[in-house]
Amino acid sequence: MTNKIVIAELTKGTINPATAELVSAAQSMGGEITVVVPCTDATTADAAASYDGVAKVIAVKSEVFAGNDSSGWASALDSAIPNGTVVCLATARSKDVASRLAARRGLSIVQDVVSIEGSNLTSPIYSGKANQTVTANGDVVLTVRANVFNAVGSGSSNDVSVVDASGDVKTAVQEVMQRASARLDVSEANIIISGGRGMGSPANFTHLEAVADTIGAAVGASRAAVDTWEEIPHSMQVGQTGKTVNPNLYIAVGISGAIQHLAGMRSSKYIVAINKDADAPIFQHADYGIVATWEEALPVLQDSFSSLLG
């Protein structure tokens, strides 16, 4: 069994809790596990010191990790981490970095893994219409989807060693146009509430925002909503030509459940659908379906969430 190297996911400068899921994904392949924390400040890695089942933790300190250049990330990581199979989280940035890291080491990469049995890795293909299982002979780089593997416990106190690294940054940020709203983006949310054409008007999305604020969710949209209403930006679109998400909970409101919408959200852990049409295809994919208009259902949903979490 070769070594497994888990690259901690860095979100807004801290370790994303899904990193504990990566450790358990690595465990299912066997071998000794090293957690590598890309950071600009070594104390960031302290959060990884408590993971169970880990042999060592390495904080790789470099200014490149403050930016987004994947060449910089991959070269800094490559210089600091041992050989072995590398496990990353399947987010947009980490998939890019992982691809570069694999290429740098002449390895193959397997993205979006959702199940592991020894050296057999399974990922969705054709937007989740089928699964592909591959057998890895030797080391590979893989990315693992969030919310699929159980997180390891955190009762240990592993030593953290610190390595300084430099990276080969090739691109330069010229400006960042801050997101107009301070709302969470669908690609980083654990709970998403999305509206479709059935919302009737863009103004009605405020009802979705109110629920989102109560439960800490991001607001998403179907393509019909994005295409019909200028006020609903493409960045909110979930689906084949929008974002692929797999949150713990996806609430679809006034969305029919077209195949292209399903392509972006069907791997969500739990799906709730609110639709006035009992025959809407979305209900075939929902864990909990509510046949009602959103006008009837959303106020009750909002009140129930508030009293539960209030």
Next chain:
Amino acid sequence: MFMNRILLEGLIVMPTVAVMIKQVPDTNAKISVQGGRVDLSSVKMEMSPYDVFAVETALRHKEASGGSVTAVTVGGAGAEKILKDAKAMGVDNIVRVWDDSWGELDSNGLQSVLKQAIEALGVDVVYCGKSAADTGAGSTGPGLAERLGWSNASNIIGAEFGDAVIVSMPVEAGVAKISVPLPAVISCDKGDVKPRKANVKGIMMAKKAQVELMTATAPSSTVAIANHSMPAAKPAGKTFEGGSSASQVVQLLRDEANVI
């Protein structure tokens, strides 16, 4: 045959642009599995949707800077249809890279082959899709860039063309404008651009166009497909009537699903 850079008055450098395109099943197609493999025998094939944005971006690069655009695919003879589609949209050259001994290339094999093709073509900038509609991976652009030692940017939603390409791409804080020096590999999301439709003249030209064949050496695969399978059917969910049932659903999200 392929000129790398054409120097005009020794000053203006016109880039050689390449765009990588892949043939995939029509995204509306029903996918079925026969004998442990996806059965594509009766499925209509087309250019992967994000690759259409890549072709459009490549053509705009040429329109801004001059030079030429070459569309490249790695695939069997059946994949020539999408090369003709790219030609009809306006690319100058179409290239298919293949060797019958390859079978199923893993990502290391595919990227090695593409690297050799791009080097042989003497390219300055490569556009590709953010992910192919079959794999959904998004590995090829950044992986190819690393192998070539080039810069890259992924999932771009806009581009301005100059000595460097200034791309717009989503980052944690919002949308960043990033300067990507050439040579570079740039992967395209659906962005502000609306891909052009082929006109009649383009389609006629494409019919007559010659596909250039290239080959390369592929390393043996280390990742082999074991099988394809249909996703496990989701157990039937619970359905409730009427808006007031939303309170029951919230309770179940807490007690049964444990997600709230």
